[in-house]
Amino acid sequence: MTLDRPPVRHRKPAAPELPGPAAVLLRLRAPAAAVLVLAGALLPWASVVLPGGAYPDLATLQFFDAPHLVTGFRLHLVLLGLAAALLPRARKPAAIGVIAIALVHMAFLTGLGALSIGGPVTLAAGALLLWAARAEPPRPRMELKTPPPAVAWLVLLVAFAALLWLVSATLTAGGQSRATNPYGGAEFLAFLGFGLAVAGVLSAYGVLAWISAMSERHRIFSIAVLLGCALMLPFTQAGTGYWMTVASSIGVYAATAIGLNIVVGLAGLLDLGYVAFLGIGAFTAANLAHAVPFPVAALAGAVTAGVFGVVVGSPTLRVRGDYLAIVTLAFGEIFFRAAQNDIGGLTGGANSIPGIPPINVLGLAFNEPVGGLPGGSRYYMISVLMVAGAMAVLANLRRSRTGRAWLAIREDEDVARAMGVRTGRAKIVAFLVGATLAGLAGAVFAHKLGTVGYESFDFSESVTLLAAVVLGGMGTVPGAVVGASLLFVLPEKLREFSDYRLMLFGLALILIMRFRPQGLVSSS
Amino acid sequence: MTLIAENVSMAFGGLVALDDVTLTVPDRAIIGLIGPNGAGKTTLFNCLTGLYAPTSGRVLLDGRPLEADPAEAARHGVARTFQNIRLFSGMSALENVLVGRHTRIKQGLMSALFHGPAFRRSEAEAVERARAELAFVGLDPAGDTPARSLSYGDQRRLEIARALAGDPAVLMLDEPTAGMNGSETTAIRTLIGAIRDRGITVVVIEHDTKFIFSLCDHVHVLVRGRMLVSGPPEAVRTDPRVIEAYLGTTECSK
């Protein structure tokens, strides 16, 4: 008989009490590590003076030029070191952040032909800190009291504004491309490591749970503020044409990933050809673009994709698990080949479909700058609204009879049937809703790019979308957005690694599965 | 509502798990099903709840043949629990019970998308009922604990609450006290009585003969796939065939 109880994790028994000096040394590990982190931050990081003139950002690498200039990743290291020294609970996340920052910079410096000096010291400090943090006894969870509404609103406002700043800073971290800053990729990754460490520290002190409890209590207020903050992004440092284009692409993929999250995350149906629905929406809208206004084209794209969702879903009802994955994989491949060969003259084949007009509302084309805002801003706003709508769909369905039936199917299909769930119908609805969202995103995709070609919908895109869902957290509402943002901004940031993209994603997924199987955003 | 297994046989390859079994589940009663391990009790449950299609014979619900489809059986009021607990372990206790209520909740896809007033009313009703079932089986009505972190005994109770939430006419319990201690077993016995008092027929598989003979209105003894004896507890207890075939085995300790 299976008892189905959660496995009990046995901690290693505490090390036996050591006599005198050894015990003192062990207890001194954490403070020593914190000091070492600070020292590492202030040491020179590169053995050679990198060509600085043309790249002002590289100045941060040259300790000797500006010994008191603690900026960029060094500032982050100092902050993490101070946190580790002063806040006992912060040690573990700070250690992970320190290790990440050190590793990233060492790797890049090596790539640039320089030996790192501060790097190994900081890495050692991070490892020492992690060792010290792991040896500490587990602490009870921190619970913060819920404040009165006025204070809660203020806290939420500050929290979401900080989130907006963080998103804007992350997006622009490391600059636009290799042309202006060869060190951009490292700066971005290191900033990401710092951001995750800060989130870890806040979580260790119960701040994240506190904020999320408040936002749950003041749901409408939170949603309004969050949406407002998202729409404010064009007014931050990310408000350039380039970043707006990147951000609206992320929005398109995020909405698609949310649709996939319904199919995979809620209903547990592994779909390996999902990007085809994005493609169907995009080609539908592209073909209609000159004939009908955007809302009609978008609706047509969504409906067509939804219909295909049902068509693909129906024959797959009889197969489960691995077989379903294979059938959907085949569908994705059929779509890709059909589009490549311009079946029915609908996809333009190798020539793509060019010249799709930009979205045009009241004679105002969406690609033109308006009122001091850069050109892509309104595409960004449309994609924010689309993502918000998709999140609402996921959240509302999740808390309904339909959503619970999906979860039940994911957990145990036979038992779901024994509870009266008509599993076939429920699965078709999952395919329908997911594909419709992807189709809608596809329509925006087509208009935004102005051209749609089959290459945008190959297998690796499906895999990336799936990775985004798993990385972010299966079945959670913000998970797919977080995952899609990371996975679709990273290639933008790390162009020099584009050949290794899938390999790096694979690595990231392995790490996630090992250390945080519930994904970055967990549901409980 | 009467549920009838009529000359049901079930073979898995060469292994005959059920051999020409006939069983009538009348209205408002507690029916006990006993028999040694491997006798085919769970297989009979699976046939009665549409999980298995019998190799021959048929299952009748109010005179109509029951499709081999658990979802249809559930819709027609046949609910069950499982011998090896099968909860939706990642979902909260309350959500588990809400899934049990699935067939009785009326919500269209559109209303679920927009959470309008009609949706909220139906959802509130369902939640209220689910909480009532949690309280009925003796669990915390808030139900926000994930099913997997409940204690073993509470998981068994949660399975019963989930089955009750669908307004069943017949509730089939597969070894509801397996792995429980004395006081927990007593509590389950009281619970089964309370379920019968709600007008629900209970079919229960048990190894504890004292439990069965004191609680049931009818007892069926299944041995090696055949229905050996059926009748009121007194008659079954004293039947020489039962004493030989069943009580003669290791199960007679109680």
Ligand SMILES: Nc1ncnc2c1ncn2[C@@H]1O[C@H](COP(=O)(O)OP(=O)(O)O)[C@@H](O)[C@H]1O
């Ligand atoms: N799905 C199955 N496939 C093959 N054999 C099965 C299956 N289910 C049950 N059996 C066999 O049928 C017999 C009866 O099993 P079961 O109904 O579980 O017995 P009980 O519940 O009375 O202990 C056993 O020999 C078992 O191995």
Ligand SMILES: [Mg+2]
């Ligand atoms: Mg059994």
